[in-house]
Amino acid sequence: MTSEFPVDGHIILSGDDIRRAVRRIAHEIVERNHGVSAVALIGMHTRGVPLARRLADAIREFEGESVPVGELDIGLYRDDIPSLELRPHLQRTEMPVDIDGWRAVLVDDVLYTGRSIRAAMDALTDFGRPASIQLAVLVDRGHRELPIRPDYVGKNIPTAMQESVQVLLEETDGRDEIRIMRTDGEV
Amino acid sequence: MTQEKLGPPTAPAVAEPPRAWTRSHLLDVDDFAPAELEVVMQTTDAMKEVLGRDVPRVPALRGKTIVTLFYEASTRTRASFELAGKALGADVINISAGGSSVEKGESLIDTVRTLQAVGADVLVMRHWAAGAPYLVARHLQAAVINAGDGAHAHPTQALLDLYTIRNHLGDVRGRRVVIVGDIEHSRVARSNIWSLLAMGAEVIVCGPPTLLPAGLRSQKASRPTVEENGREAMALPPVQVETNLERALEGAEVVMTLRLQKERMQGGLLPSLREYATLYQLNEERMSRAQTGALVMHPGPMNEGIEISPGLASSLQSVIEEQVTNGVAVRMAVLYLIARGTKQ
Numbered sequence: 121m122t123s124e125f126p127v128d129g130h131i132i133l134s135g136d137d138i139r140r141a142v143r144r145i146a147h148e149i150v151e152r153n154h155g156v157s158a159v160a161l162i163g164m165h166t167r168g169v170p171l172a173r174r175l176a177d178a179i180r181e182f183e184g185e186s187v188p189v190g191e192l193d194i195g196l197y198r199d200d201i202p203s204l205e206l207r208p209h210l211q212r213t214e215m216p217v218d219i220d221g222w223r224a225v226l227v228d229d230v231l232y233t234g235r236s237i238r239a240a241m242d243a244l245t246d247f248g249r250p251a252s253i254q255l256a257v258l259v260d261r262g263h264r265e266l267p268i269r270p271d272y273v274g275k276n277i278p279t280a281m282q283e284s285v286q287v288l289l290e291e292t293d294g295r296d297e298i299r300i301m302r303t304d305g306e307v
Numbered sequence: 308m309t310q311e312k313l314g315p316p317t318a319p320a321v322a323e324p325p326r327a328w329t330r331s332h333l334l335d336v337d338d339f340a341p342a343e344l345e346v347v348m349q350t351t352d353a354m355k356e357v358l359g360r361d362v363p364r365v366p367a368l369r370g371k372t373i374v375t376l377f378y379e380a381s382t383r384t385r386a387s388f389e390l391a392g393k394a395l396g397a398d399v400i401n402i403s404a405g406g407s408s409v410e411k412g413e414s415l416i417d418t419v420r421t422l423q424a425v426g427a428d429v430l431v432m433r434h435w436a437a438g439a440p441y442l443v444a445r446h447l448q449a450a451v452i453n454a455g456d457g458a459h460a461h462p463t464q465a466l467l468d469l470y471t472i473r474n475h476l477g478d479v480r481g482r483r484v485v486i487v488g489d490i491e492h493s494r495v496a497r498s499n500i501w502s503l504l505a506m507g508a509e510v511i512v513c514g515p516p517t518l519l520p521a522g523l524r525s526q527k528a529s530r531p532t533v534e535e536n537g538r539e540a541m542a543l544p545p546v547q548v549e550t551n552l553e554r555a556l557e558g559a560e561v562v563m564t565l566r567l568q569k570e571r572m573q574g575g576l577l578p579s580l581r582e583y584a585t586l587y588q589l590n591e592e593r594m595s596r597a598q599t600g601a602l603v604m605h606p607g608p609m610n611e612g613i614e615i616s617p618g619l620a621s622s623l624q625s626v627i628e629e630q631v632t633n634g635v636a637v638r639m640a641v642l643y644l645i646a647r648g649t650k651q
Contacts, residue, residue: 193353195353195367196353196357196365196366196367196395196643197365197366197367198367209328209346209349209350210349210350210352210353210354210643211349211353212352212353212356213353213356213357214356242366243365246360246362246364246365247360
């Protein structure tokens with residue numbers, strides 16, 4: 121399968137698009153859960169964490185309620201073993217609440233094979249027994265390898281396996297932008 | 308959807324954390340770059356979080372086998388490696404030289420080859436001979452972690468000491484750290500000197516002249532490279548040497564005192580334990596020369612009343628128990644970093 125995108129990439133979501141997607145997801149979370157009581161947002165490192173904070177800010181803005189935000193590093197739960205140099209370093213894991221009985225919304229930037237989400241669910245359930253686990257992602261790029269589906273999606277972007285989706289966020293990368301690019305070196 | 312063509316993406320404004328870990332063994336910290344030490348510290352933070360949970364167990368090293376092979380006695384090091392391995396979901400097997408085939412005359416290399424043949428992924432070893440883990444690392448596919456080799460190195464102790472100091476003082480750059488006691492025979496001192504210097508601390512070693520390494524004794528604060536028979540001998544670390552404890556403690560922010568091994572007396576290096584305690588015991592009165600609230604550390608096991616006064620060991624300044632606690636988290640970090648690279 122050949123890609124329609126060049127190696128150096130196209131912007132597929134601008135900063136404004138991201139802002140609108142985050143606000144829409146925030147509304148959907150409130151709607152789905154009939155409010156935000158017992159809802160906690162758990163951002164997955166790296167870029168899920170600022171996204172979870174943005175969702176919480178948006179919810180506070182239009183609901184006037186604070187939603188607890190946690191952060192989760194799934195490094196200790198991964199089933200693959202990346203090479204030494206490419207292994208991301210472990211980052212902070214912090215649960216804002218005793219997760220028992222809460223509706224935990226996992227937040228990540230890109231949903232791809234689903235393996236990270238599997239690891240995140242394992243990690244989360246090590247902390248207790250949430251009433252439910254939901255999944256919010258900014259981009260769903262397809263190619264699932266596990267029976268996992270998101271509850272909230274910023275944008276569905278059909279991709280080829282040899283393409284990569286790069287999410288840049290102000291908090292981690294200095295600007296808001298999502299781009300898609302080829303990774304196989306062919307032009 | 309915007310579809311404008313772009314140049315190559317620029318580097319993120321906020322860099323990813325440094326990916327500095329490329330080691331498959333941990334033999335000493337003498338060649339560690341600050342970025343590598345940072346990786347261990349950061350990973351240890353994550354492990355502390357795991358240890359704080361109701362069920363402190365994660366599956367990171369599930370299916371890995373860790374063997375601890377100790378040719379010398381140990382309580383805390385061995386126990387903390389075992390706890391660390393189990394908290395990461397690994398299988399841990401403990402082997403002591405006493406009671407194993409070593410007693411039947413099996414050589415070190417044959418012993419470790421056997422352990423590898425039965426599936427050890429990581430070998431944590433303590434040996435009375437300096438350099439033994441280096442020899443083993445050359446002969447094995449398994450990863451080797453040095454848990455103390457003779458008077459040479461004890462890298463995980465240095466890492467847990469660094470972690471403990473940073474927990475209290477933050478950045479160690481420019482901090483005055485005094486190491487007191489039998490420096491000559493101390494692997495703890497040797498490894499700590501390297502990691503503390505790498506992170507920019509000012510290190511002062513203090514002890515009776517007979518218990519200071521010969522090279523350091525004559526040395527001013529510099530890093531000479533000694534030429535011996537045309538070969539470059541090991542560079543001496545730029546530490547300050549002080550034989551008077553009162554002077555060494557002036558303005559200290561961290562004071563580590565070392566266990567005085569009683570067998571040293573037999574070699575004629577010390578006149579008596581009482582004389583050592585009189586001149587070099589760390590006590591409340593002497594600590595008043597250090598900065599207020601300076602940390603008191605000891606790698607254990609302690610001889611209370613000899614190198615440290617019982618009152619000081621249990622004072623608010625003492626972080627000795629915390630060192631033991633942090634030992635588990637640091638060893639989890641090291642096992643995680645090392646063992647994830649081994650073949651499954």
